[in-house]
């Protein structure tokens with residue numbers, strides 16, 4: 001066997017400790033797969049006295065990340081400190097020093113990946129990031145390699161475990177949003193700053209990576225339409241259920257007639273669809289390729305073991321292709337770097353999908369006819385209608401409508417006219433609807 005691959009780890013928290021433990025447990029078998037031992041020789045931590053979830057007796061432990069990324073003895077750097085600025089400086093320094101890098105940091109890759117991969121290509125090193133999207137689910141490898149023969153039409157998934165956990169708790173356990181979030185934090189799924197989970201930012205980081213490797217476009221985090229789960233009400237979850245839908249928080253990257261749409265938002269999904277039935281902190285992603293059709297990937301999107309599973313798989317890949325001519329390696333963003341082309345990324349006004357909306361109106365004859373006339377004038381078809389009494393008010397009625405596919409700008413124009421009717425009492429609640437072929 002060849003010499004051991006020497007690994008320096010930055011950050012020994014949940015994922016870092018998970019990696020050390022996994023290598024300790026399965027190291028022999030991993031070496032049989034990789035063709036050489038993968039050995040963590042150094043690690044940098046913030047506080048040497050803090051308790052660790054892994055054994056460190058065989059690791060040279062220090063507090064200076066920079067001395068690891070510049071150490072001539074280190075072959076591969078694992079960036080597991082998280083965050084944006086410091087991680088960026090360390091990863092760029094590691095690349096400049098000829099190190100291969102493995103990271104679980106979606107924030108870093110989504111915002112700085114274009115620059116990081118260009119630097120890595122120029123230096124002849126590899127930066128791997130399977131753990132950054134959907135933790136233990138091998139979705140990067142699936143899209144980048146296994147589906148490489150396809151023109152990918154769309155990818156849709158539950159890619160934030162915390163958000164899905166909160167929605168499931170609200171749905172089945174009848175707990176409040178804040179209780180469910182506190183539970184997710186206690187269980188260790190939530191980001192250090194949980195607004196990243198709740199506002200959809202974490203999912204948008206992951207979707208930027210998915211969209212890029214699916215369509216061969218640059219990472220475009222700033223163009224993703226992003227909406228979180230805070231505004232989802234128990235009433236709408238109930239009305240949606242009556243109409244045969246579940247409200248899920250999805251990331252969707254889709255080819256549309258005028259470009260690609262990339263969006264993260266609460267979405268009504270048919271209760272029969274696979275994605276509607278993914279509960280708790282689990283992640284699931286569907287990828288539709290023109291040759292293969294719809295494919296689905298399900299599993300743990302977070303946690304020490306699942307995330308370490310992807311980090312170590314990337315280390316095995318790295319160990320195998322360290323000796324391979326860089327031109328023969330799998331490109332970072334799935335397409336050859338000179339073949340990545342910027343396609344128009346659509347704004348929400350250009351999205352074409354079904355829509356759910358709820359509006360409160362005076363409970364009088366003719367009001368429903370007015371609302372449906374406004375939709376018909378714009379050729380917006382109706383899929384389903386529900387009328388409900390609002391809580392604590394018997395003079396009003398709530399109208400809930402699910403439309404057929406319509407351009408969002410057209411729907412918004414209709415809603416502005418509906419809001420302007422003298423019989424409309426209250427603002428409009430609006431969600432997008434998706435139908436996925438399983």
Ligand SMILES: NC(=O)c1ccc[n+]([C@@H]2O[C@H](COP(=O)([O-])OP(=O)(O)OC[C@H]3O[C@@H](n4cnc5c(N)ncnc54)[C@H](O)[C@@H]3O)[C@@H](O)[C@H]2O)c1
Nearest residue numbers: 011012013014015044045046080081082104105302303307
């Ligand atoms: N935990 C998960 O389930 C999960 C899943 C997928 C991806 N990730 C990503 O993996 C990365 C690590 O996440 P985590 O959950 O292990 O976080 P964590 O907070 O448990 O661990 C990070 C560790 O890095 C240390 N650290 C921070 N700055 C440092 C520095 N300058 N020098 C030395 N040590 C430093 C912290 O003290 C901490 O122990 C993040 O990018 C995260 O988004 C985590």
Ligand SMILES: N[C@@H](CCO)C(=O)O
Nearest residue numbers: 160161162190191302
């Ligand atoms: N906070 C993230 C962790 C995994 O990326 C989630 O809940 O999915």
Ligand code: NA
Nearest residue numbers: 130133135137
């Ligand atoms: Na993954």
